Amino acid sequence: MARIIVVTSGKGGVGKTTTAASFAAGLARAGHKTVVIDFDVGLRNLDLIMGCERRVVYDFVNVISKEANLKQALIRDKRVENLYILAASQTRDKDALTDDGVARVLEDLSADFDYIVCDSPAGIERGALMAMHFADEALIVTNPEVSSVRDSDRVLGMLEARTKRAANDEDPVKQHLVLTRYASSRVGKGEMLSVEDVTDILAIPLLGVIPESEAVLNASNAGSPVILEQDSSAGLAYDDMVARFLGEDRPMRFLEDKKGLFGRMFGRRV
Amino acid sequence: MSWLNLFKADRKGSASLAKERLQVVVAHRRSNRGDHPAYFPKLQKDLLRVLRKYVEVSDDAVQMDIERDGDLEVLELNITLPEQQARN
Numbered sequence: 001m002a003r004i005i006v007v008t009s010g011k012g013g014v015g016k017t018t019t020a021a022s023f024a025a026g027l028a029r030a031g032h033k034t035v036v037i038d039f040d041v042g043l044r045n046l047d048l049i050m051g052c053e054r055r056v057v058y059d060f061v062n063v064i065s066k067e068a069n070l071k072q073a074l075i076r077d078k079r080v081e082n083l084y085i086l087a088a089s090q091t092r093d094k095d096a097l098t099d100d101g102v103a104r105v106l107e108d109l110s111a112d113f114d115y116i117v118c119d120s121p122a123g124i125e126r127g128a129l130m131a132m133h134f135a136d137e138a139l140i141v142t143n144p145e146v147s148s149v150r151d152s153d154r155v156l157g158m159l160e161a162r163t164k165r166a167a168n169d170e171d172p173v174k175q176h177l178v179l180t181r182y183a184s185s186r187v188g189k190g191e192m193l194s195v196e197d198v199t200d201i202l203a204i205p206l207l208g209v210i211p212e213s214e215a216v217l218n219a220s221n222a223g224s225p226v227i228l229e230q231d232s233s234a235g236l237a238y239d240d241m242v243a244r245f246l247g248e249d250r251p252m253r254f255l256e257d258k259k260g261l262f263g264r265m266f267g268r269r270v
Numbered sequence: 271m272s273w274l275n276l277f278k279a280d281r282k283g284s285a286s287l288a289k290e291r292l293q294v295v296v297a298h299r300r301s302n303r304g305d306h307p308a309y310f311p312k313l314q315k316d317l318l319r320v321l322r323k324y325v326e327v328s329d330d331a332v333q334m335d336i337e338r339d340g341d342l343e344v345l346e347l348n349i350t351l352p353e354q355q356a357r358n
Contacts, residue, residue, distance in 0.1 A: 146292055149292050153295075192285055193289060193292075201289065202296070
């Protein structure tokens with residue numbers, strides 16, 4: 001039985017796909033057979049972030065409508081063993097993701113994989129609901145910024161009320177906060193919500209803090225999950241995040257401004 | 271209190287304002303959950319079952335809330351009927 005994890009946020013552009021790609025790659029690299037599914041029907045992007053856009057022949061909707069089987073649609077990652085991608089459809093309408101169809105595909109994948117990572121579309125519409133519906137756990141990707149935090153709170157409410165686990169009175173979906181685009185220098189100046197601020201407000205356990213990093217854009221330009229960039233702060237932070245998810249105890253890094261006390265005292269007013 | 275607080279407020283900048291504003295909007299939603307009585311889910315299911323003797327409704331047709339004002343507790347019940355059924 002695979003564990004199903006949704007990567008969700010409500011707000012767009014906060015780093016859901018970046019996180020889903022790195023999270024899935026990290027799980028696979030740790031030896032777990034992992035598939036990452038793009039639920040953003042009509043606006044697929046996971047294939048680009050994973051660098052397999054030219055290898056998409058069949059997609060998620062093709063499998064649901066039985067025009068292709070999973071074996072044909074799953075794209076095997078060329079860098080990381082045990083990692084597979086199921087792309088979203090580029091053209092079909094969003095109703096193509098039927099409850100029964102998604103349930104059947106997840107069940108089929110469940111037999112074969114350890115982890116199924118569902119990359120949710122932005123918003124709280126059907127696609128986002130379908131992505132979270134069958135989840136056992138959720139990564140809530142949040143930027144330290146008011147609209148993102150509020151949207152994450154909305155999504156937490158939906159995870160508690162609108163998922164299969166909620167409907168069946170099972171244990172609730174396990175929630176993890178992933179704080180992305182964190183700029184410690186701005187937090188130091190009081191210009192950005194701190195880790196503590198966001199965890200105070202959302203009141204869910206923190207899984208990782210990903211620092212704002214040039215490496216994220218560079219990695220997406222190249223079509224490679226940023227976790228594979230082990231000389232970048234973002235890559236290392238994602239590596240820590242995956243290790244924590246798998247039960248390892250790792251301290252949070254990159255929370256401190258690189259400037260020392262002296263720099264902070266005098267740099268503040270600049 | 272005086273000069274120390276002034277210094278602190280200045281130091282905190284716009285992030286503290288963001289936090290205060292967020293706490294208000296998020297607390298509002300949180301107040302509507304979490305502290306629900308334990309019988310809520312069961313009552314919700316029973317109501318759905320009774321309702322379905324008469325009309326076809328979806329799983330989320332019954333919305334319930336507890337409003338608290340001092341000693342007063344009000345159970346707020348919101349039942350959404352399907353459109354064609356509502357006309358009958």
